[in-house]
Amino acid sequence: MPSHIDRIAVIGAGIAGVTTAYKLIRAGYEVWLFDRHPYPAMETSFANGGQLSASNSEVWNNWTTLLKGMRWMFSPGAPLLIHPQPSWHKLSWLGEFVAAIPSYERSTETTARLAIEARAHLKQMAADEGIAFDCETRGILHVYKSRLDFDHARRVTEILRRAGLNRRAVSASEIRNIEPALEGNFYGGFFTESDFTGDIHKFSNGLADACRRRGIKEMLGHQVLALEAGREGVRVRYRRTDDRGQTAPVEEARFGQIVVCAGVHSRHFAAQLGDRINVYPVKGYSITVNLPEQADRDAAPWVSLLDDDAKIVTSRLGSGRFRVAGSAEFAGFNRDIRSERIEPLIKWCRTHFPTMSTRQCTPWAGLRPMMPDMLPRVCAGSRPGVFYNTGHGHLGWTLSAATADALAALIMESRPASH
Known part of the structure; x- marks a missing residue:
């Protein structure tokens, strides 16, 4: 059995990505969490309105x-x-x-x-x-x-x-x-x-700390350049980001599954994987x-x-x-x-x-x-091993804990964590 088959890449370390990574690592998967920023929750999950509002x-x-x-x-x-x-x-x-x-x-x-x-x-x-x-x-x-x-x-x-x-x-x-x-x-x-209400940035970082304690491989400060899905799994090409403007070499890793939680960049990555997430x-x-x-x-x-x-x-x-x-x-x-x-x-x-x-x-x-219909996309992609948890709009803080749970269940149904 290839070593990468039960390894999962989560693209994006905002609230959707961190909650997804947490659910998957608790389910027994080896999880790599990618984000171009050196810290979690530095974009839309940084300073929102704070409401957890059904x-x-x-x-x-x-x-x-x-x-x-x-x-x-x-x-x-x-x-x-x-x-x-x-x-x-x-x-x-x-x-x-x-x-x-x-x-x-x-x-x-x-x-x-x-x-x-x-x-x-x-x-x-x-x-x-x-x-x-x-x-x-x-x-x-x-x-x-x-x-x-x-x-x-x-x-x-x-x-x-x-x-x-x-x-x-x-x-x-x-x-x-x-x-x-x-x-x-x-x-x-x-x-x-x-x-109720709370600080999304504090929660995201607290949950990221929990993921670290549970053995996640953090790929923060790494820009994902390209995704490719095929019969042998998903290939991720990435490069370490450098605030000094120096160009790092392109690296590559293979995964059994990938979850795109990349917020507004999800459309771009979905296109690389043969899907349309508008x-x-x-x-x-x-x-x-x-x-x-x-x-x-x-x-x-x-x-x-x-x-x-x-x-x-x-x-x-x-x-x-x-x-x-x-x-x-x-x-x-x-x-x-x-x-x-x-x-x-x-x-x-x-x-x-x-x-x-x-x-x-x-x-x-x-x-x-x-998304145009205001509903998040929690689904499998058209190619094997590809999944999405994205498109939460203004309710990412409110919905992410449930969509992460649903996404983890979807992956577990498609491939058990142990063989």
């Missing part, structure tokens, strides 16, 4: 979202910004997005079921490995400024209820009781007590507000919030940090942090938490790997 499972595939995107196309600070520059990738993605609109309810329900399952898996991982990640189990509060938006949320709540999620309606006065620090005029809201990079922004003074800590909320009108989510990350994230920008692989996209997040903080200082505020932008 209550935010509504997919975007509806005409309202599309029309808003068209209307806001020339508004630089809009919550949803589709840059008018055409590309075949963007146009094909938008065409498939429209084609998925009839599946809106079914996709939302599927996502919610997966999110509910994922919460249990993630909590178990954290308990088994002793991972501290600034977890706050205070629920998530969705707030609405108009009756129209509230009524839409009521219809979404019914879909979530069919998936098994309890999300209850709350009045404006109840909103103030749930989160006294929040200021503003709201028509009403919905509160999901079972949702991930599009949708940029999201966040700010991390440091709370150095007791007055700032008292003024910041502890309950996680989602302002549906502004498309903004928040999480309290321990006593000294407040994360605010939002917006969706279709601009290809551009990672620039644009001031006109950050300013609405800061303004929102000053509006709703006026006594909380935003003097110490760190901006960030990341590219979410989104």
Whole structure:
């Protein structure tokens, strides 16, 4: 039996890749974890909104979202910004997005079921490995400024209820009781007590530490150049990255299986393996507000919030940090942090938490790997030994623990860990 047959390469060390590697190494496989960065979770899994939110499972595939995107196309600070520059990738993605609109309810329900399952898996991982990640189990509060938006949320709540999620309606006065620090005029809201929050970067690194203890072969700081799948397994060509600009020699290793968890780069790798995974990079922004003074800590909320009108989510990350994230920008692989996209997040903080200082505020932008139907791809490829766990979009933190478990089960069904 070739030595590489039970060796698995996981491409990408974000939240999807690290959770996948962890599940596989616990199942008894020899796992190599590749990433071009020298540390785990340095791209989209670095500074997201922090919410583990089954209550935010509504997919975007509806005409309202599309029309808003068209209307806001020339508004630089809009919550949803589709840059008018055409590309075949963007146009094909938008065409498939429209084609998925009839599946809106079914996709939302599927996502919610997966999110509910994922919460249990993630909590178990954290308990088994002793991972501290600034977890706050205070629920998530969705707030609405108009009756129209509230009524839409009521219809979404019914879909979530069919998936098994309890999300209850709350009045404006109840909103103030749930989160006294929040200021503003709201028509009403919905509160999901079972949702929670945490620092995705801390969790990913804590789980990577657990993988190290269990014997993973870390290939961090290695750029994957090419993938090739054939009858004798999967060949990975890679090169060590060097911050000094020196070119390292190309190396090669063979594996029995490969799992592509490469986020927005998954489309590129899938094409090399003979598959089409139409991930599009949708940029999201966040700010991390440091709370150095007791007055700032008292003024910041502890309950996680989602302002549906502004498309903004928040999480309290321990006593000294407040994360605010939002917006969706279709601009290809551009990672620039644009001031006109950050300013609405800061303004929102000053509006709703006026006594909380935003003097110490760190901006960030990341590219979410989104599929047109908003559902992650957890599947086998067209060639033997090829698998995918990617395309989680804005819910990678929420869904990854469940998709990693499903992917590991799929591999175990295809080839047992021992012979």
